[in-house]
Amino acid sequence: MSTTSPDVSIIIVNYKTPQLIIDCLHSVQQHTQGIDFEVIIIDNESGDNSELLVRAAFPEAQFPQIRWFNMGYNAGFGRANNFGMKQAQGRNLLLLNSDTLLVDDLITRCSQLLDRQRDVAAVGAMQINRDGQVHTQLYTRFAQLRRFCYILPERWLNRVFPDNQYADPNEVDWIIGAFLMTRQSTIAQTGNFDERFFMYGEDVELGWRLRRQGRMLVLRDGFFVHLEYGSDASNATRKTTFINRFKTQMQVSNLLWVRKQYGAGAYLVLMIHYYTLVPIVYAWKMTANLRQGKPLLSELTNQRAFAQQVGIFSRFFWATLFNQNLFFKV
Template sequence: MPAHYHYAILLDLSIIIVNYKTPQLILNCLASVYAHTSGINVEVIIVDNQSNDDSKAIIQQAYPTVRWFDMGYNAGFARANNLGIKHAQGRNVLLLNSDTLLLDNLLARCVRVLDENPDVAAVGAHQLSRDRQLRPNLYTTFGQMRRAFYIIPITPFFQKLLYRFVPDTQYADPSQVDWLSGAFLMTRPSTIARAGGLDESFFMYGEDVEWGHRLGQQGRMLLLPDAAFVHLEYGSSTDYQQHEVTYINRFKPQVQVSQLLWIRKQYGAGAYLLLMLHYVTMIPIVFLWKMAVNLRNRQPLFSELENQRAFAQQVRIFLRFFWQTLFNRPGFYKV
């Protein structure tokens, strides 16, 4: 039997981290991994999205056993992780963001859950902010995600109506969810072989939601109730922190383009068209509403319309991908 076959069997876990100019974050992440992980054998795979910096030298100097792969271009999250999965030698695989920190022996616990529960397709943990507080408003059902896309009045009547139109999945096990964040997602290569890898049409965002649907068809998706890790968030995406979030501009354009692609893939052309019709129809509504507010407050009619203009600009970006998304054409949906 070849020596590399024994090596593969001995590895309990392959940790895959995608790098884009975040060497210090990865050093901190790996320090927490090695400080808190015991009882299992792990390998670390880093896939670099053309950082064009000293990331490889910096990280491998500190952790020479890290296996390094270069994409050769900024391939985004799905394609880079798929390359890591392809080269993984562990009997389990963990997708781990570079901007995460472990606080305890979470990895061994997740491996044990997968070992002891063959009906579980994937496991994840709760996310803590940098100040170690549980991050609120993180979606775990497809319904929560879909409802967030609709811009409707914040009144009980409309919220209840939307919930009836887009309900949540109900599970007997409170730990079971529809999908798990790609910031920390552990599964088996055998499960990936049945479900397929991450959809490479996605550049960033939404790919873990879409993958969750396919993984969930292979077994239960578990969010361990008393398990958590720190997610600093947007480590390689500094421009996100400059994005002003308002009620009508809730997401960065890349996030929304990716989520619209997910809607099309999972729910079909009708659901996608309905959402796009909603956005296009909302353009004159948000302008007229703000102008009416200006009149009521005796302000110039066309004053303070920056938020509305930003919304119209976002919808124009969505429309750039309209035909490609409608016909679900393979591609690279990068804004």
């Protein structure tokens, strides 16, 4: 590695995922050519031997680019990345999930794009699985997430919250934080992640501010493998229904994002929507039970789960409404 400042600082947050990081860094090492880079790993108090395993796989004599830092507590995604960005020496910053794998020299391509196209604030790429299939649920528009927050007919929501349209097929509203590259200078103008977010939603909110600095691009012919659920495998097999489809931590963060970006009115409409739905989903199911000759209070698992989630959202109601400086961790 050059003694001068690197072209790219790769920032990876670790929470009990040493083998994923080892696999990720092997792919970085294999595919990244022609640029200098450093790797900054931020550990969210894993309480295991993650650092020893990673350093054993990448001895300093052979791979001196790695710098390891311990947060001392589980700081979540945004705070850990903010700490990593403060340590970064690279001209460009790459936020990279531990559960990702490169399949070509995407890092060099994105870095060179940012160097050439000064009107671009940040760049990402398409997510694929191990088999090379593109992830079908790729959110790149703010309106997509707003529609997801509502439990209402999709056709109506599409009219109320239409997607922004761009002439450039690569241009988007925001970029997922699993692979997001921007400049040090852009972050200096935009500001870091909002540290109230524990996990999820912080990349959407940062994207809103990054868009003020320039275009946001997701390269349709650029790909990286995103395994997902690296440090929370339980989510991979979690069963969902239409009314009970929210990941609780994710939705608490999404509600904070809606409040910050669209205001108190938009947030209140969403919460009133949830409060109104609780008795409706119970009444609907109990009516269906009577019609089918079943006990009135049978098979209410989904309804109870939804009500419990609304109860958790309510724990953060006043803090969200008044935009308080709280750590929104479920």
